[in-house]
Amino acid sequence: MQQAFETLTIATAGKGLTEFTRSVRGFVAGSGVGKGVLTVYVRHTSCSLLIQENADPDVQVDLEGYFRRLVPEGMEWLTHTTEGADDMPAHIRAALTQTSLSIPVIDAQPVLGTWQGIYLFEHRTQPHRRQVVLHVIGE
Numbered sequence: 001m002q003q004a005f006e007t008l009t010i011a012t013a014g015k016g017l018t019e020f021t022r023s024v025r026g027f028v029a030g031s032g033v034g035k036g037v038l039t040v041y042v043r044h045t046s047c048s049l050l051i052q053e054n055a056d057p058d059v060q061v062d063l064e065g066y067f068r069r070l071v072p073e074g075m076e077w078l079t080h081t082t083e084g085a086d087d088m089p090a091h092i093r094a095a096l097t098q099t100s101l102s103i104p105v106i107d108a109q110p111v112l113g114t115w116q117g118i119y120l121f122e123h124r125t126q127p128h129r130r131q132v133v134l135h136v137i138g139e
Contacts, residue, residue: 003137004031010130012122015068015086017050017060020132021117024110027134034108036138040118041100043131046090047122048097054117067093067123090123097121105138 006027012018028038042049053059071089080088101118104111112118120130 001137001139002032002036003135004033005133005135008132008134010120010132012047012120012124012128012130014125014127015122016064017052017119017121019054019117019119021054021112024118024134028105028110028136029108031108031136033105033136033138036105036136038103038105038110038134038136039100040103041133041135042120043133044094044128045099046087046094046124047120047128047130048094048099049101049132050097050119050121051101051103051112051116052119053115055115060119063121067096071096084125086123086125093121093123105136 008020008023010018010020024038024040040049052063071092073085073089075089078088120132122128122130
């Protein structure tokens with residue numbers, strides 16, 4: 001059994017999706033694991049992870065628009081406002097999505113569909129530097 005881990009730092013430009021599939025592919029290819037499972041985990045509570053289409057950028061625009069309408073900023077009933085008007089909506093958006101992904105690994109590559117990419121979904125307005133932990137285990 002072999003395993004490897006790495007922590008990526010992903011710089012965001014504020015709200016939106018940042019693809020980091022290439023970094024994940026490089027990590028897995030260099031890990032020595034040919035067949036196994038990759039875990040991708042983000043160490044924050046106001047952003048999330050998605051596997052989503054990476055061919056048509058309109059998909060990202062529509063996802064961002066959907067979440068902006070679903071959980072808008074400025075809802076008067078929110079009590080957690082210490083870190084700004086965008087913070088609690090960001091926590092809600094993260095709760096509705098996911099903070100970790102499990103992806104099969106075959107032939108030293110994550111098994112993704114033709115049009116699938118791995119994204120960090122930033123839910124805060126300001127740019128951030130987010131830590132994403134990669135862990136692969138297998139043979």
